[in-house]
Amino acid sequence: MSRTVIITGGANGIGKELVLQYAKKHYKVVIADVNEQAGKELEKLCLDKQYDVYFVKTDVSEVKEIEQLITSAIDRYSTLDILINNAGISKWKSPYEITVDEWDKVVNTNLRSVMFASREAAKIMKANENGGKIINIASTRAFMSEENSEAYASTKGGIVALTHALAASFSQDHIQVNAISPGWIETGDYNSLREIDHLQHFSNRVGKPSDIAKACMYLTSEDNEFVTGTNLIVDGGMTKKMIYEE
Numbered sequence: 001m002s003r004t005v006i007i008t009g010g011a012n013g014i015g016k017e018l019v020l021q022y023a024k025k026h027y028k029v030v031i032a033d034v035n036e037q038a039g040k041e042l043e044k045l046c047l048d049k050q051y052d053v054y055f056v057k058t059d060v061s062e063v064k065e066i067e068q069l070i071t072s073a074i075d076r077y078s079t080l081d082i083l084i085n086n087a088g089i090s091k092w093k094s095p096y097e098i099t100v101d102e103w104d105k106v107v108n109t110n111l112r113s114v115m116f117a118s119r120e121a122a123k124i125m126k127a128n129e130n131g132g133k134i135i136n137i138a139s140t141r142a143f144m145s146e147e148n149s150e151a152y153a154s155t156k157g158g159i160v161a162l163t164h165a166l167a168a169s170f171s172q173d174h175i176q177v178n179a180i181s182p183g184w185i186e187t188g189d190y191n192s193l194r195e196i197d198h199l200q201h202f203s204n205r206v207g208k209p210s211d212i213a214k215a216c217m218y219l220t221s222e223d224n225e226f227v228t229g230t231n232l233i234v235d236g237g238m239t240k241k242m243i244y245e246e
C-alpha cells in the first residue's frame with residue numbers, strides 16, 4: 001500500500017522536486033502551496049505522468065488553512081504518513097526598517113506553520129500502525145548569517161529547536177521528527193553558475209533540489225525507525241569550509 005505525503009510549498013523550487021520524486025516512487029502526494037497557478041500546473045504535469053497527486057491551495061501562515069489542508073488530504077486519501085514542512089518566505093530588510101507586519105508574516109509562514117501543521121498531521125499519524133514521519137526544512141542560515149537576514153534566520157533557527165522538541169513530544173506516538181538544513185541549493189539556471197560558486201563547497205559543486213529530495217527519502221524511509229530529533233545539514237560542506245579574506 002503506497003504511503004501518503006503532504007509537501008507544503010510544493011509548487012516551486014525544492015518543494016517541486018520533492019513532489020516529483022515522491023510521486024515518481026508511487027507515493028500519494030498532496031501539493032500544498034499558496035500559488036494556485038503553479039500548483040495546478042504541477043498537478044497536471046504529474047497527472048499526465050499518471051502519478052497520484054492532488055493540489056490544495058494553502059496559505060500556511062493561516063492556521064485555519066492548515067487545518068483545511070489536513071482535512072482535504074484525509075478526505076482524499078484516508079490517511080497520512082509523511083509531512084514535509086517546506087513552505088517558506090524571506091524578507092531581507094534592515095532591522096532598523098522591518099515592520100512588525102513584515103516580521104510576523106515571515107514568522108507565521110516559516111515557523112508557526114511548522115508547529116501547527118505538525119500538530120494537525122500528528123493527530124492523524126498517531127492512529128497509524130507505524131506512526132508517521134515529519135520533515136522540517138530549515139537552513140544553514142540558522143547557524144551563519146548575512147546582514148539584514150534577522151527574520152529569516154530566526155525562523156530557521158526556531159525550526160531546528162522546534163524539531164527536537166516535537167520529536168520528544170511525539171515519540172510515544174511513534175512519530176519521528178527531523179529537520180534538514182539546506183545550504184546553497186540552486187533552483188534557477190544551474191548552468192549559469194561560476195566556477196568560484198562551485199569551489200566554495202567541499203563537494204566542488206553547488207547543491208541541487210535533488211540533493212534535498214535524497215535526504216528526505218532517507219529520513220522518511222520505512223526502514224528508518226531510529227533517526228529522530230536531528231538536523232541533517234545538506235550543504236556540500238560549505239559551512240565547514242574555513243575562508244580567510246586576503
